[in-house]
Amino acid sequence: MRRMTARPANAHQARLLRLLRDHGPNSRAQLGDRIDLSRSKLAVEVDRLLETGLVVADGLAASRGGRRSHNVRLAPSLRFLGIDIGATSVDVAVTNAELEVLGHLTQPMDVREGPVAVFEQALALAGKLRASGVAEGFDGAGIGVPGPVRFPEGVPVAPPIMPGWDGFPVREALSQELGCPVMVDNDVNLMAVGEQHAGVARTVRDFLFVKIGTGIGCGIVVNGEVYRGTTGSAGDIGHIQVEPDGRPCACGNHGCLEAYFGGASLARDAEAAARAGTSPELAARLAAAGSLGAPDVAAAAASGDPVALDLIRTGGTRTGQVIAGLVSFFNPDLVVIGGGVTGLGHTLLAAVRTQVYRQSLPLATNNLPIVLGELGQAAGVTGAARLISDHLFSPA
């Protein structure tokens, strides 16, 4: 099948495409209400979009008391591919032009295997999705990687947990492989975008998305747009110090947040507790599985294990300490907590909230919701699809 080649010719067309993406099929009259354009101009631009094939007619709308208007919608054959490469897994999803997830596959994987091996797996998953019939091809792809990215070029820079990726031309390579436009960003940024598009952050302009997974990172949204910093490493909060002269961290410093919390240290602490015999529950799980992870701690906590609960609470408190600082500094509308360990759920959230509300100034916390993400695993891939659609639905 021939894929999308057209792009909006001007800012008006771009706006129309985004309206149709975000609000679904719409009548021409409704579009007129949402956009500040004369009817004549609007008709011209919609007709041009119909010609390009990006938009198709979609029957008649219900009457609003007079002549029925013609519906239009984004081409139903458009497909975006969202790829979320985590430290230990890869997620691939296919969406339509309205960014609804039509198919989603996950697979465990170690990012340290390097870009070639990881791409092979991601492309295999994409192929599987295509074979399942949800897509015949892709009009664009977004991909998130667990490290800093030089955004304009789509190239990872100095990623600590994925050394083999440094400077690898992700955008270029994937674009070649898939034969469609590709955009690359940090995975946490994309999760933030995902929650902004379809999750809890739909209505706010300035918010933080804190991901607690293998590592801890933060997506920063300013004025509705992701802020990436000078070198693309903004939001790298895992190595903020929470304990002067504290535990040594893999980064070479002492007392970093990640040395105390996050998937890796949580697993380490849980195993230590199991071996020390303070938690029979965790010990049993360790004996059964040979190793422990965040899900084990979550399960143990759910069954009331005090050691597991304590691990989550102190971790949440430490995370809350850092977030409190960020809230004072950034004064956001909203803080979203997401990532793999949200299985720890409300125990974690409660600890974070307590700490933030206690430690930040009232003016910044008065109307500050701190909530869990709504999209879970889908946040990253949704954000990825949104990233590429934003790119494609902008003037050429």
Place this chain on the structure above:
Amino acid sequence: MRRMTARPANAHQARLLRLLRDHGPNSRAQLGDRIDLSRSKLAVEVDRLLETGLVVADGLAASRGGRRSHNVRLAPSLRFLGIDIGATSVDVAVTNAELEVLGHLTQPMDVREGPVAVFEQALALAGKLRASGVAEGFDGAGIGVPGPVRFPEGVPVAPPIMPGWDGFPVREALSQELGCPVMVDNDVNLMAVGEQHAGVARTVRDFLFVKIGTGIGCGIVVNGEVYRGTTGSAGDIGHIQVEPDGRPCACGNHGCLEAYFGGASLARDAEAAARAGTSPELAARLAAAGSLGAPDVAAAAASGDPVALDLIRTGGTRTGQVIAGLVSFFNPDLVVIGGGVTGLGHTLLAAVRTQVYRQSLPLATNNLPIVLGELGQAAGVTGAARLISDHLFSPA
């Protein structure tokens, strides 16, 4: 004298005014090089600006190899008033349209006396400047206050160190009093803007301006624009915790940065050292003056007093701790240190630098200059003038 009433009629005129503000007098031909407009359009817009009186002819430019071009410049009679209200002083300056400071007065003052008393003093200083002949009237005024501001309305909100100002309609009142447009912002934000306009931050888009004065605050510039947060309290970093369960702070928490450093605690620590007898130098100064302040510590340090040096170093280290976290989070192009205690100078700077470079990740610090502000006392008033000029030089 009649004051400026005209405003640019469109975005082109606004851009031309800003070009003339930032680059000084310019020939029409040069303006053509700097702006993307056809010669005909440019001529029309410049002529219209000449008609409004915002811009005046300014003789002939030097030849660039052919016919000499006509110079234009912003009306030389335009005057902006910049007011910087600190915790313990008020600064007032007059600038021309190019934001050059033509006169500058400072006066000690306690902001807790309340808005009415403070305005009286500020207006008296403005009157003095007018009497000295640098201005006949003001075309606009910018004012900075030491607390959070609801920016669109120009009203302080819940300012901790100036309770009497909460909700006081600063913009409205001052505009009435002066008979010209007024814009209000947090004083630290304005110092950041000042350094951006005429100081060290001229060439960067994303930077932090850390002010260490009576309190400690931070101006955040994203994409060339001040970021103020949802409630206008962004950058309030004085109450970020640096020491879990540390010293009690005036805000009710423990271990805040301001409990350890900043003008107030520096004075307290210095007096304690003087009384304890560990520093003869400080003791002598205390005996002479009855109390100590940051300048005393600076002087003692300059003459080699080890206790004073140590106070500055540990304060710098603590500040560096916080800045290190912000740098990891925000990944700026540049960090500027300014405010009253820059008299502490390079001892302070060195301590901050050491801590930040040690504690933040290499990718964020590799090309990160940390420097002292260039403008000193003039940063705030320059930023204030820039604020109002940005407002006036924008399409109506």
Place this chain on the structure above:
DNA sequence: GAGACTTTCTCCTCTCCGAGGACAAAGGGC
């Protein structure tokens, strides 16, 4: 010092965009 070349400035024309009105088409309600 005269002529040739450059740069600047002023008109003028021509095109394009988009607003908005007139009118036709299509539907609802009584």
Place this chain on the structure above:
DNA sequence: GCCCTTTGTCCTCGGAGAGGAGAAAGTCTC
């Protein structure tokens, strides 16, 4: 079936702005 409302199409008109022609005002070379 009649009248009102909404939607869609067509047309005209005004304004914005690009770009060319040519005059005006310099510099530079010989």
